[in-house]
Amino acid sequence: MTTPVGAPWLIVGLGNPGPGYAMNRHNVGFMVADLLAGRIGGKFKRAQKAQAQVVEGRIGPAGPGSRRVILAKPQSYMNLSGGPVSQLRDFYKVPVANVVAVHDELDIDYGTLRLKLGGGDNGHNGLKSITKAMGSDYHRVRFGIGRPPGRMPVADFVLKDFSSAERKELDYFVDRAADAVECLVAEGLERAQSAYNS
Numbered sequence: 123m124t125t126p127v128g129a130p131w132l133i134v135g136l137g138n139p140g141p142g143y144a145m146n147r148h149n150v151g152f153m154v155a156d157l158l159a160g161r162i163g164g165k166f167k168r169a170q171k172a173q174a175q176v177v178e179g180r181i182g183p184a185g186p187g188s189r190r191v192i193l194a195k196p197q198s199y200m201n202l203s204g205g206p207v208s209q210l211r212d213f214y215k216v217p218v219a220n221v222v223a224v225h226d227e228l229d230i231d232y233g234t235l236r237l238k239l240g241g242g243d244n245g246h247n248g249l250k251s252i253t254k255a256m257g258s259d260y261h262r263v264r265f266g267i268g269r270p271p272g273r274m275p276v277a278d279f280v281l282k283d284f285s286s287a288e289r290k291e292l293d294y295f296v297d298r299a300a301d302a303v304e305c306l307v308a309e310g311l312e313r314a315q316s317a318y319n320s
Contacts, residue, residue, distance in 0.1 A: 130190040131181075131307050132216040133158065134207050136225040136248040138281075139197040147267045148200060148280040150296065151224040151248075154265070155193050157300045166195060172209035173198045182308035189307050192216070201247040204255030211256060221260035222303060223252060226280060230266030232288060233295040235302055235318045237263050239311055245276075261306060265299050 135155025136148075143149050159166060162179030169176045175195045180188040192214050196206040211221060219239070225248055230236055240259050243249035252260065270279030284292055302318040 128190075129217050129220050130192060130214055131220045131222065132192050132194060132207070132211055132214060133222045133303055133307070134194045134196065134203070134210075134224065134252075136200060136203055136223060137195065138200050139195075143281070145283040146281050147226050147284055150226045150265045150267065150299075152195050153292075153296045154224045154263070154299045154303065155195050157296055158303060159193050161300065161304075162191070162193075164193070166193075169194070169206075169210060169213075171213040172196075172206040174206040174210060176210065181304050187308065191307060201251055203248040204251035204253070207252050208255040218256055218259050219261070221252075221256075222263060222306060223249060223260060224263045224299065224303060225249060225265065226267045227264035228267060228269055228276065228280070230264060230268070232266055232268040233291060233298075234266035234320050235263065235299055236266070237261065237302060237306060237311060237315050237319060261311065263299060263303055263306070265295070 135151035137152035159177045164177035164179050166175035166177050174197055177193040179191060181191050182188040194210055196203045198206050225246060239261050243253055270276055302314055305317055306314040
């Protein structure tokens, strides 16, 4: 699927709002969005037309190669992400194929990345909500968090903070995920997959 030249990109970090959730595994999308905002020199502010925080800027080499991006963190709680995402997409006139969801992924080892276009939601409530709101033909940057240990329920696992052992490498993995998003937007999915799918 080709994307219109010059069309903006909407990069959505998925998570839950509020300081109590900030370091949860489920909030790794917010962490990546925060890092990208810092890189483009912006600060999140409340969106006018959606329950979300947004930053506008550009990604990629200076000049005609740079891409206009809107970074977003829905403030609706994970399972209702679709409303804010579709409102932002409509407001900024972003093609569905130029929407990127950055999210935690249980079925991938911790820190491993997988980039793809379209597909199912794999039980992820944020993706389920977005797909219901606007279809499934958007990009995903899937950040592996691994499976819960023993018999721990999935809901408990994703809403727990990263462990102290995981936190030792978390900054590196978040940084790499932000690099992958930039590569996807500036150079396309195939190039980003070959560089970052591990």
